[in-house]
Amino acid sequence: MTAIAGVEYTGLTGLRGPLAFIEAVPGLAFHDQVELTVADGTTRAGRVLGVSERAAVIEIFGPTDGLTLGSTRVRFLGSPLRLGVGRELLGRTFDGMGRPRDGLPPPLVVEERPIEGAVINPCRREYPREFLETGVSAIDLLTSVVLGQKLPIFTEAGLPHDALVMQIVQQAHAPGVERFALVFAALGLPRPVALRYEEAFRASGALGRMVAFMNLADDSAAERLITPRCALTAAEYLAFDCGVHVLVILHDITNYGESLREVSAARGEVPSRKGYPGYLYSDLASIFERAGRIKGRPGSLTMMPIVTMPSGDVTHPIPDLTGYVTEGQIILDRALDRRGVYPPVAVLPSLSRLMSDGIGAGRTREDHEDAARQLYAACARVERARSLASIIGGDELSEDERRYLRFGDLFETTFLRQDPREARSIEDTLSRAWRLFAEVPAADLTRLPADLIARYLPHGGAASPARSALEAAR
Amino acid sequence: MTAPAGHLIEISGALVRARCTAPVGLNEVVYVGDDRLVGEVIALEGDVATMQVYEETAGLSPGAPVELSGGPLSVTLGPGLLGAAFDGIQRPLDRLALSQGDFLGCGQHLAPLAPDRLWEFRPTAAAGAAVHAGDELGVVRETDSLDHRILVPPGIAGTLVDIAAPGAYRTSDRLGRVQPASGATVDVGLAQRWRVRVPRPFRQRLHATTPLLTGQRVLDTFFPLSCGSAAGMPGGFGTGKTVMQHELCRWARADVIVFVGCGERGNELTEMLWKLPDLVDPRSGRPLAERTILVANTSNMPVPAREASIYTGVTMAEYYRDMGYHVLLLADSTSRWAEALREISGRLGEIPAEEGYPSYLSSRLAAFYERAGRVVTLGGREGSVTIISAISPAGGDLTEPVTRHTQRFTGCFWTLDKRLAEARGFPAVSVEDSYSMVSADLEPWWRDEVSPDWAPHRREALTVLEEAARLRHTARLVGEDSLPDRQRLVLRVAELFEEGFLRQSAYDAKDASCSPARQVRLLSLLLDFYHRGLDALGRSVPVRALTALPVVAALARAKSTFGDDEIAGLDRLAIQIADQCASAGKAEMVEAVS
């Protein structure tokens, strides 16, 4: 297909939204990369979205205003979109298409790779089983992340997800693993937010072990569809070729979905729910399924996408389909945030599906799984006691229910609440959980085996350290 | 290589068009481009054929050659299917990994069954015999737990001219020849091909009489499945569809299991590939992998192959049914299949019916579920294909088209409840929103094989659960304390049913599966407590005193205290129930008197 590589043509036959139409060019292939040069000398990247004997449709990444039919020059590159990969990507910041954004020359690359990536043969995947520590108690204990998992954070506008992302960027590591790196992809972030991230990456020193791809809110919708694929191509190289454990943060998938809808509408496709294209699920899967581990290769690709639920609605197509593709979800909660609890992780609806095979003796600690179940059960009781209290009033509650109300407060203050700069080890997190268990009516500690209780439960419920911590916190 | 039958004139995603110079058939398999990507003709108009391509189409140009295969999409059926993993069009994923490495490439055509593998064949028919379709020619011990019967393929009958001697043969070897009444002799081998979109024929359909036991109490006791029926299992994300399917794969009493991962996660299939070889079939004591066929077309693999995957799966299921086996087909999830259909239909520019789905969605679903059934095979054996499909309704909305249509064509419907799942109440099968239309047909089996209690007890338990659901509404309005004692007992007993019977953890070593006998015993204990509780209320024992009895906690835990081989422990519990209920309230009465 290289017959046409480098050939340049003048003249488009039509323009609509991010799409350009051109007469057919012999040898032009589906998904080929295109470069358009506008009258003012600036260039745009694009790719072939459909091609027939007579005509081709090109999707343009970048602003299309000012483009004209007559004077635009089109050059075909004879291959699909690619990204140059190499270790020198580390420490660098790129735009949404992979061009340097930090004023430095392009990095030395060892290879150009198609950004669409290839499908991992399910028989060659290694089941993810190694713990990734974020240093955030709520995540590490209750929705543990394992290397190679895809676990999104579901949030709402106005919640402190940016602080949580920064905390994870700074603290994430895998115990006993040295080669750890991050790939951050901004997808349609407002400029001020993006700048704050960039500054924080530099100031915290995190940049040295990360690669950032920044597609901002005013960048084109079509480009936003490319950005996560560039980021993942870089991440796959680091993970599967260099043996690095890579955590990829995609922020924000909702913006990505909006762009997909916009481009799909311009393509004139039949919409399914809420105007989103019928292939939204497959498209999201083509991104999220790039997470994983491969047999015989030392690295891993873990993904934490951020999903802002439009109007807080988890059944909206984007969070809904994300939930259907990913392996669990961490949900942030407005009520907790209002009460000033950071990080406002809603325990009950959050879930990590790969957790149980990745924790326990030799991975985190022997009591992890039982402690998580017990804490979970206690939180469910708190929830019930709280809703009961709101109906019949606190005075009517039974002694146990009142105890759970107290437990709920203690849980939020001594366990959930955490400083955005505080990194807690899993041991610290577990011992906080055990101090809390001293507050649970002994008969309800059914999820904990007796030997663990004997080993870990602090004695003397009433004068427990957790209680004194609460007093101190006040 | 044959001369091209046409050339591409248009490429748009997985859909391509070609102008053909040779006659081409609808549904014919084609090879597209220099890489010979596999595709299927889905529309014909004049000399232009529209094809869906089962592989990545980036890099295809107009003018690229198109070759015809000469036939529609088919699978290879023969020994070696068990234990293997295929993609949606039956490419062998395990062997592809050897030739292509860790990532799936394009244009590789490997035979589905290993061509060099030798199988020990033992003839059971003699030369000169008159044979018909479905008759057994011989047997291959495919795994240590299954005899693979080599049958005369459908459509063939005549005199068996010759038959191979006992010995080792490849799947491509000829084993015998059949001389039909007229025409040339037909070769019969270890393997045969069959079109995936055409159901394999059988002699007669049979009624439901035997349950397909799953080891899951909520299913076997309340919403049972019969061999040959079809079940739909809708539920929002994270409600436990996949875990349930994995549990069924592990515990269901079927001879062969075909698991179709249709547009779902790669890691879930990896988990199966990792765990299956170490899990033991409770019946044969052999590794579970030996009775399982995996079809894995994950969400990121080409969408047309996802559409084909359920047909590939069900055709393999029918093949083992024809040998007289009970086969369970698990499809996770048919919503993703329907979405593949929608995507292709959208690209074809068809006018959508609802939510973008094509108007033929329901007829395609109907045709798929029709392939379930308990039958007399062409060879006169009894076999069955049972289908259980997960449904992933958009936004958890059960009124969406795929859920609704599936409901019309399946006799069992197991609705998974988001709230239950969030409260970690697994399996999150909602008692209010699930049903089985075969439970009455299965009563004789349970009565004769297990216990006469099954039918009356399940009815009574369902009544209690239903009453409790209604009472909960009332209690929320007026407070539980204002309900009469009997109703409060019903509420407590329903909770006990839920905890002690309905909930069943997939990760509990003793309770992950529950035998029919233990199911019946557990339920009868719970009902026994209920009846004695009612009696006690009649003696003015307060509800509080009943629910505080130590035996209540023991009942809630009994499922994980006493495994399938410890039913005697449950009998001891029955004595405790009797004792404690009889003396319940005495202490309080003494207190009140003194």
Ligand SMILES: Nc1ncnc2c1ncn2[C@@H]1O[C@H](COP(=O)(O)OP(=O)(O)OP(=O)(O)O)[C@@H](O)[C@H]1O
């Ligand atoms: N029977 C069960 N016992 C214990 N835990 C369960 C059970 N079923 C589900 N779970 C828990 O719920 C999680 C989600 O279950 P599962 O993956 O089966 O959901 P799903 O309905 O298939 O979701 P999706 O539609 O997104 O694929 C599991 O990872 C597990 O933690």
Ligand SMILES: [Mg+2]
């Ligand atoms: Mg699932």
